[in-house]
Amino acid sequence: FFLFVVAEVGITAGAHRLWSHKTYKAKLPLEILLMVMNSIAFQNSAIDWVRNHRLHHKYSDTDADPHNASRGFFYSHVGWLLVRKHPDVKKLGKKLDMSDIYNNPVLRFQKKSFFGIITVLCTCIVLSYENVTNVQLRSRRNRLRTNFGDEVQLGEWPHHVLIFRLFDKANLLYRAFCAGSIIREDRVLTSTNCFFTNRKNPRHKFHQVRFVAGILKTLGKESDNEEIEQWRSLKHVYTQKFYRFPAFNLAVVKLTKPWVFNAYVNKIPYASIEQDFDGVCTATAVKATRSWSAVKYLYTEEVEMMQREECEKLLCRSCRLFMCTIFDNRNQYAYSETEGGGLVCYETGDPAEVDENQGVLVAVTSIVNIGLPNLHMRVGAFNKWVTDLSCDVYVNKFIMVLCILILCY
Incomplete structure (x- = not known):
């Protein structure tokens, strides 16, 4: 994501606004920085980018326009990169005044050494990634008390719930895709992303989703025997108002039937104050x-x-x-x-x-x-x-209507 933003700035602030349209002036250090950021985008050299963009503005929607919209939406956005340029693009591109760009030593250097620049940048990016993911985290891993984890036995993690969806209708088999925690007799705290996209579109058919407590594996069949495993259906998913994954990702799920607490199924208290932990x-x-x-x-x-x-x-x-x-x-x-x-x-x-x-x-x-x-x-x-x-509020509808009428009166 960080590299995407860097490359985006290189294109918009560099190739587009500075060199194509000259909407502002930049000193040499900034031009060099923008040239490097522009190279990370891998959209050819800035000189080629500027020529195409100036042609696009001067000969919009004609054969000389590299992104000719009259040839269709797909062509103007992607297709023009997949086919040979129209002869008019090459012909008029040579006649286009590009003297200001060719007189720029930074852009001449980029044009001449473009493949060398992107090779060096690719190498630096890979080495930087390896430094973050291998060196810094590996040194911390050695401080953990356990290296792999312990298999959970029945009754050891009674609040834990696996969330299943039906994937084999013929054999009525369910497979887990998410997890959650029991916080009340008929409530489970989990992740909104398990159920909704960022646009609040459902990811699954909710009538095929099951919440199962007392289960230790990710594959199973629905059972009526509740001595150990308890299967429940979803009634409603409450999500946070500003959900945009991964932010505001909490979800409280109300079930159609309450849990029966026993040695294998139980609730867990949840944090009542905000604090950070070190350990x-x-x-x-x-x-x-x-x-x-x-x-x-x-x-x-x-x-x-x-x-x-x-x-x-x-x-x-x-x-x-x-x-x-x-x-x-x-x-x-x-x-x-x-x-x-x-x-x-x-x-x-x-x-x-x-x-x-x-x-x-x-x-x-x-x-x-x-x-x-x-x-x-x-x-x-x-x-x-x-x-x-997590609390049910029961309202007498008659009393509520009566109160509203009194207030209106």
Whole structure:
């Protein structure tokens, strides 16, 4: 994303506004910087870009226009790059006044050395990426108390829920695609991204989605026997108003039937205050234990908490809404954290934490990265929102209508 922004500035501020239209003047250091940023975009040299753009403005929608819109929407945006240029483009392009561009030593150098420049830039970018993902995180991984995680046994993680969708109608098989945490008899806290796109379009057919507690694997059949596994259907998904993945990604799901709490299924307290942690917390993950296995099993992993400032430097983004954790799973090919799963911390001092052995739910997993910090959406910062949606409010409709009439009168 960072390189995309850099390249975008190189095109818009450099090739477009500065050199094509001359809307402002730039000193030599800025021109050199914009030339490098422009090269990262890999849209040929700035001289070629300027020539095409000036032709586009001078001969709009004619055969001499490289992006001739009269040849269709696809051609004007992509197709012109896939075919040979029209003869008029070449003919009139040679007659176009480009003296100001060819007199620019920075652009002449870029034109002459373009392939050498992009080769060097590609090498530097790869080396920089390796430095971030290999060196900085590997040194931290050695400080974790466990390297891989422990398989969860029945009753050890009673609040954890796997969220399934029907994928084999013939055999009525369900496969897990997300996770969540029980916070009340008929409420589950999870990730909005499990259910909706950024435009709030459903990702799944909700009548085929099931919430299952007391289950330790990602493949199963719906059962009426509730001694261990409890299967529930979705009634409503409450999402945060400003949801835009991964920001404001919390979701409270109301179920059609409440859980029956026992030794295998129970709720967990969630954070009531916003605070940062420095140490180790526990997240959940799934792992295939056999070669070519279609079934993965539930594991817990100890993850190291990362300070917000350091996380923002590595990810080049704001992490105000998130908690960052480190768990280097690049070598654990079948091992990955579960989106929507809960991040549990212990001895936090949070008023909601009653049992130090149970801990408190402090965040919900939103983004699982490979070789970079994972992002978990904070719960404490939105405690009131979660609490309000965890309570049922029963309203007598007659009384409500009567009150409205009295107020209107």
